[in-house]
Amino acid sequence: MSDTSRYRLVLAALAILATFLFLLSLTVGPAGLGFADSIAALFSDKAGAIELIMREIRLPRALLGLMVGATLGLSGAALQGYLRNPLAEPGLIGVSASASLGAVIAIYSGLTIVFPLALPLSALAASVLAVVVVQALAGLRGSTLTIILAGVAVSSFAGAMTSLALNLSPNPFAALEIMFWMLGSLTDRSMTHVWLALPFMLVGWAMLAALGRALDALTLGNETAASMGIDMRRVQLLAVFGTAASVGAATAVSGAIGFVGLVVPHMLRPMVGARPSRLLPASALGGACMLLTADILVRLIAPGRDLKLGVLTAIVGAPFFLWLVYRTRRKLA
Amino acid sequence: MLLDVQGLTASLGGRPVLKGVSFSVMPGEFIGLIGPNGAGKSTLLRALLGLTPAEGAVALGALDAAHVTAKERARHMAYVAQEREIAWAVPVEMLVGLGRSPYRPSFASLGLADRNAIEAAMRKMEVDSFRERATTELSGGEKARVLIARALAQETPLLLADEPTAGLDPSHQITLMRLFADLAAGGRSVVASLHDLGLAARWCTRLLLIDGGKIVADGTPDEVLTARTLRDVYGVEAFFGENSGRLVVQALDLVAADTRARP
Numbered sequence: 001m002s003d004t005s006r007y008r009l010v011l012a013a014l015a016i017l018a019t020f021l022f023l024l025s026l027t028v029g030p031a032g033l034g035f036a037d038s039i040a041a042l043f044s045d046k047a048g049a050i051e052l053i054m055r056e057i058r059l060p061r062a063l064l065g066l067m068v069g070a071t072l073g074l075s076g077a078a079l080q081g082y083l084r085n086p087l088a089e090p091g092l093i094g095v096s097a098s099a100s101l102g103a104v105i106a107i108y109s110g111l112t113i114v115f116p117l118a119l120p121l122s123a124l125a126a127s128v129l130a131v132v133v134v135q136a137l138a139g140l141r142g143s144t145l146t147i148i149l150a151g152v153a154v155s156s157f158a159g160a161m162t163s164l165a166l167n168l169s170p171n172p173f174a175a176l177e178i179m180f181w182m183l184g185s186l187t188d189r190s191m192t193h194v195w196l197a198l199p200f201m202l203v204g205w206a207m208l209a210a211l212g213r214a215l216d217a218l219t220l221g222n223e224t225a226a227s228m229g230i231d232m233r234r235v236q237l238l239a240v241f242g243t244a245a246s247v248g249a250a251t252a253v254s255g256a257i258g259f260v261g262l263v264v265p266h267m268l269r270p271m272v273g274a275r276p277s278r279l280l281p282a283s284a285l286g287g288a289c290m291l292l293t294a295d296i297l298v299r300l301i302a303p304g305r306d307l308k309l310g311v312l313t314a315i316v317g318a319p320f321f322l323w324l325v326y327r328t329r330r331k332l333a
Numbered sequence: 334m335l336l337d338v339q340g341l342t343a344s345l346g347g348r349p350v351l352k353g354v355s356f357s358v359m360p361g362e363f364i365g366l367i368g369p370n371g372a373g374k375s376t377l378l379r380a381l382l383g384l385t386p387a388e389g390a391v392a393l394g395a396l397d398a399a400h401v402t403a404k405e406r407a408r409h410m411a412y413v414a415q416e417r418e419i420a421w422a423v424p425v426e427m428l429v430g431l432g433r434s435p436y437r438p439s440f441a442s443l444g445l446a447d448r449n450a451i452e453a454a455m456r457k458m459e460v461d462s463f464r465e466r467a468t469t470e471l472s473g474g475e476k477a478r479v480l481i482a483r484a485l486a487q488e489t490p491l492l493l494a495d496e497p498t499a500g501l502d503p504s505h506q507i508t509l510m511r512l513f514a515d516l517a518a519g520g521r522s523v524v525a526s527l528h529d530l531g532l533a534a535r536w537c538t539r540l541l542l543i544d545g546g547k548i549v550a551d552g553t554p555d556e557v558l559t560a561r562t563l564r565d566v567y568g569v570e571a572f573f574g575e576n577s578g579r580l581v582v583q584a585l586d587l588v589a590a591d592t593r594a595r596p
Contacts, residue, residue, distance in 0.1 A: 084420040217434050221418045223384050228487065229407030229435035274421040274467070
């Protein structure tokens, strides 16, 4: 089988799996609806209880699982390709930590009580601000190392400010709310969240998808890529702002969900011949599959306990990552 | 004229590295860029490619290098970097195909001309027999040949190479020098920085000797590689001979401290 047809097969398999998981996500929940009933309710004109549950609770949850997962997978693959570092993940350039800080400020200040959408909006604003700071620190001809360092600095600062908010929190409930929000979850999201995040994600996806050819060239390093006609400034702007828009929006509506952006590109890289441009769509689909699976699992494992999605991805993701590291070590030895 | 450089100056971290370099490259030249470590050879190549900020006029044929797009530049000259870094375990054929990026519109797949160029480049560098292998699993010499094949696939009139022979065995060094000489004979031009004076003397049509950020000698190997210049610039005594009409140079020993000319 040729390279290209194998790649198409991988993409098709991932797309089928994502569709299946999306449908499964629509049909899993405490209401215990039948599969046919629930799908039919999505498209019916009635306004009964089933229709309400499907349209207002399950559909936004499944859609967000798809969108957030695709965002994390795509941006992880794009950043690993751009920084030429298999350890890069979307949080590396400071987007996740500052989006969390923005959300924490909204919860802490009580804005969320007056205006519920203040949380995602504030998180988005903070992530945009953070990335502008990272970009300014790194400069237009910034090396990847200065971007990583600037991202780490911004992340640490945002983390410190979040801790300060927790530390000074006037009532324990606000502190608890902050803690729970930061664990990451897709529970009780509405279509408003979907519409809020979607435009930013679409813009971010488009920017990251446009990187494909440049990421392939970057396999040979910055200078060789530049000598092959790749405009490195454009690549940097697309990578940084594309990640900020999509991951900022994802964190704003779901909280910080780790490991997906790190692990998914690793798993899929050997299947696409390690080619960075091919890893982008594969990793987006793979991220969607992984997040939808995790979100289905949290509902199945502990239906009444509201197990947080970010906790589950970390619990499953970390040992898996250890195994990946072990396998890489054996290969190198 | 393929390349014309006038008064090129460049600094690295505030230290001047190139101090007014001027030369031009005609079609059919294989130019060896020689000079001691730190003389500014790599910086010169990088400045020509726009990879490091530099002052002065650089013309690529009829184009002013200050006003060309990255893609136009890439269709005019290809570059083989000194570092042989390959980040991901991509197959050889795909890596060579990267050389076609300046010709491909976004999202277009490889055309017939692209595939022919890739095939020709792989055959020339004798890497077509392991085209499916992952580049990260290759030996140093194989990797070097794959990276040069990548630059050949770019099919530019001018090829710049930073120490392309480093880490190659004698047979592959000679194969590479012969290939560059053939490219030059076919009307393209090659500028390669070299440390091996013997190879430079035997294969290049012209040598540029750089020392302290300036061109101190420019001409045929016979004119540039003299006992005097080697003593002044490198501080070495050398054996000079001749074989089938071409110069043979072998550095023998350091010049004794008291006889060494002070700049």
